[in-house]
Amino acid sequence: MRALVIDDSRAMRRIVTGILTNLGYEVRDAGHGREGLDVLDEGWVPDLATIDWNMPVMDGLQFVSAVRSNPAWRRMTMMMVTSESEHTQIVRALAAGAHEYMIKPFTADAFRDKLALLGLLPQEVAL
Amino acid sequence: MSLTATSFDWVRELVRKESAIVLQPGKEYLVEARLLPIARQMGLADVSKLVETVRVRPDPENTRRIVEALTTNETSWFRDGDPFTALTSTVVPALLAARGANERLQIWSAASSSGQEPYTIAMLLDDALPNAASRVSITATDLSREMVQRTKAGRFSQLEVNRGLPAPMLVRHFQRAGTEWEVSPTLRRMVTASECNLAAPLPRMGPFDVVYLRNVLIYFDLPTKQSILRRVRDLMRPDGWLFLGAAETTLGVDDSWERVVIGRSSAYRPLKGA
Amino acid sequence: MTSTDTGQRRRGTDVRPVITDLMDEDTILAVAGDAWISLVGEDEVLVPIPGDLPGDVLSSWVDVVGPWTGSVVLTTGRATAEALSRALLRETAPEVLEVEDVEDAFGEIANVVGGSIKAALPGPSGLSLPQVGHAPLVRNPADVCRVEVLWRGEPLTISVQGALPPLPVPSS
Numbered sequence: 166m167r168a169l170v171i172d173d174s175r176a177m178r179r180i181v182t183g184i185l186t187n188l189g190y191e192v193r194d195a196g197h198g199r200e201g202l203d204v205l206d207e208g209w210v211p212d213l214a215t216i217d218w219n220m221p222v223m224d225g226l227q228f229v230s231a232v233r234s235n236p237a238w239r240r241m242t243m244m245m246v247t248s249e250s251e252h253t254q255i256v257r258a259l260a261a262g263a264h265e266y267m268i269k270p271f272t273a274d275a276f277r278d279k280l281a282l283l284g285l286l287p288q289e290v291a292l
Numbered sequence: 293m294s295l296t297a298t299s300f301d302w303v304r305e306l307v308r309k310e311s312a313i314v315l316q317p318g319k320e321y322l323v324e325a326r327l328l329p330i331a332r333q334m335g336l337a338d339v340s341k342l343v344e345t346v347r348v349r350p351d352p353e354n355t356r357r358i359v360e361a362l363t364t365n366e367t368s369w370f371r372d373g374d375p376f377t378a379l380t381s382t383v384v385p386a387l388l389a390a391r392g393a394n395e396r397l398q399i400w401s402a403a404s405s406s407g408q409e410p411y412t413i414a415m416l417l418d419d420a421l422p423n424a425a426s427r428v429s430i431t432a433t434d435l436s437r438e439m440v441q442r443t444k445a446g447r448f449s450q451l452e453v454n455r456g457l458p459a460p461m462l463v464r465h466f467q468r469a470g471t472e473w474e475v476s477p478t479l480r481r482m483v484t485a486s487e488c489n490l491a492a493p494l495p496r497m498g499p500f501d502v503v504y505l506r507n508v509l510i511y512f513d514l515p516t517k518q519s520i521l522r523r524v525r526d527l528m529r530p531d532g533w534l535f536l537g538a539a540e541t542t543l544g545v546d547d548s549w550e551r552v553v554i555g556r557s558s559a560y561r562p563l564k565g566a
Numbered sequence: 567m568t569s570t571d572t573g574q575r576r577r578g579t580d581v582r583p584v585i586t587d588l589m590d591e592d593t594i595l596a597v598a599g600d601a602w603i604s605l606v607g608e609d610e611v612l613v614p615i616p617g618d619l620p621g622d623v624l625s626s627w628v629d630v631v632g633p634w635t636g637s638v639v640l641t642t643g644r645a646t647a648e649a650l651s652r653a654l655l656r657e658t659a660p661e662v663l664e665v666e667d668v669e670d671a672f673g674e675i676a677n678v679v680g681g682s683i684k685a686a687l688p689g690p691s692g693l694s695l696p697q698v699g700h701a702p703l704v705r706n707p708a709d710v711c712r713v714e715v716l717w718r719g720e721p722l723t724i725s726v727q728g729a730l731p732p733l734p735v736p737s738s
Contacts, residue, residue, distance in 0.1 A: 180605075180656075275454040326611070
């Protein structure tokens with residue numbers, strides 16, 4: 166399975182990439198939404214995108230809306246992974262088309278729980 | 293750091309005895325950090341003073357607070373999701389067909405910890421049934437007074453709501469309360485929490501249509517497992533459903549149950565005439 | 567307690583709130599403690615004991631803009647910030663940690679702590695991207711809520727501080 170990790174913090178990109186790689190994912194990353202769209206435009210469409218909210222150039226919510234407007238990318242599952250944690254913000258992200266929402270800080274276990282909910286936890290490593 | 297080697301060893305031994313969890317040497321700072329709030333609440337200067345106080349005058353309440361502070365773990369919401377899927381796909385429809393329109397379904401979450409299991413059940417039923425609050429009542433019990441109080445409060449930390457709770461359910465059933473999240477009044481009305489020791493005679497409760505008794509039996513020896521299952525059975529309706537943990541079974545423990553496979557999980561039902 | 571605080575003086579519509587009206591040290595400790603346990607490591611605890619910061623310190627912060635406006639600022643010794651970054655990155659940490667790696671990781675911790683603090687404040691509020699360097703000045707000493715902790719024995723402070731100078735005191 167493939168995942169695209171979008172976050173402006175490279176520490177956070179490394180952490181999320183580490184979790185997903187350990188689960189057997191092939192991972193690419195991007196520093197903001199525009200870079201994320203560039204990856205999709207290349208034709209590299211992942212099963213999962215994890216998306217930070219506050220980023221320079223193009224934020225996570227704009228990225229989600231852009232993905233939703235292109236039918237070719239419809240089967241990609243989108244999970245916000247962000248420190249924005251107000252009720253209204255979560256509602257906004259879900260309304261824009263995000264499938265799940267992970268609030269920072271999170272543990273690797275919590276990340277796996279979310280993937281399990283999305284049916285994106287590879288079976289052979291599901292403990 | 294105020295924690296002496298003797299105090300640390302005493303705490304280690306206490307936790308090992310009470311919970312079978314072993315604190316490795318080098319975890320002094322963890323003990324210090326988790327127990328300092330308890331020491332301060334008791335008006336004591338530091339953790340060594342706390343240990344001294346509890347050693348000189350053993351007190352079950354303080355002992356329990358110390359053990360709980362060092363052993364609490366986060367629980368997931370849809371922990372092993374299958375027993376919850378089975379509830380809405382099979383169990384509740386069967387029960388609604390068998391019961392009268394005005395009969396309330398009674399569900400028991402035994403060993404409910406900080407409340408994730410009873411509120412998971414409440415959310416599922418609130419989403420599946422119109423007027424769920426008037427048709428279902430959920431009894432949550434736990435050995436720990438602190439856990440019962442937490443369940444009653446229905447408040448969960450950010451880290452807790454991150455553990456396997458789908459975001460659409462979070463926004464539908466919870467509101468922000470400071471740095472925490474609080475379950476909706478509707479869900480709180482569905483859940484009643486009280487203290488209960490499963491290894492002792494049970495209070496008058498039920499009769500229950502569904503019982504979730506998960507990851508409890510594994511901690512007990514065979515005779516205690518048998519008496520717990522017998523007491524639970526006495527509180528169930530004859531056509532009720534029992535869910536155990538994924539690693540637990542009645543087979544070889546108590547033969548008065550019938551195992552029923554529902555999707556990827558199993559439930560146990562009282563055998564007629566057993 | 568014999569007197570009752572009606573709150574009228576502080577909560578009148580013409581008076582903006584100061585941070586101590588909105589949160590206390592325990593809230594900051596709880597939020598930071600959760601961030602450390604999940605980001606830095608399961609056993610990485612913050613002990614609420616004050617310590618003396620070294621001369622060479624680094625701060626990271628995010629700004630919160632809303633009904634309350636200010637910054638959530640983390641300050642610690644440069645060496646501690648580096649250790650913190652290494653702990654955060656765990657096995658993905660590069661052998662040699664560049665200045666940018668430390669600033670990025672330390673900034674991300676401020677972002678996470680700041681996000682949780684923001685959620686506990688009256689909204690709606692916006693959150694800035696994290697910044698790293700010399701901490702913003704305290705403009706109003708009455709609009710600060712600050713905790714001092716030890717992480718692995720090293721001092722660190724978390725300050726939630728208003729960005730606005732105090733309002734003139736009305737003459738009575």
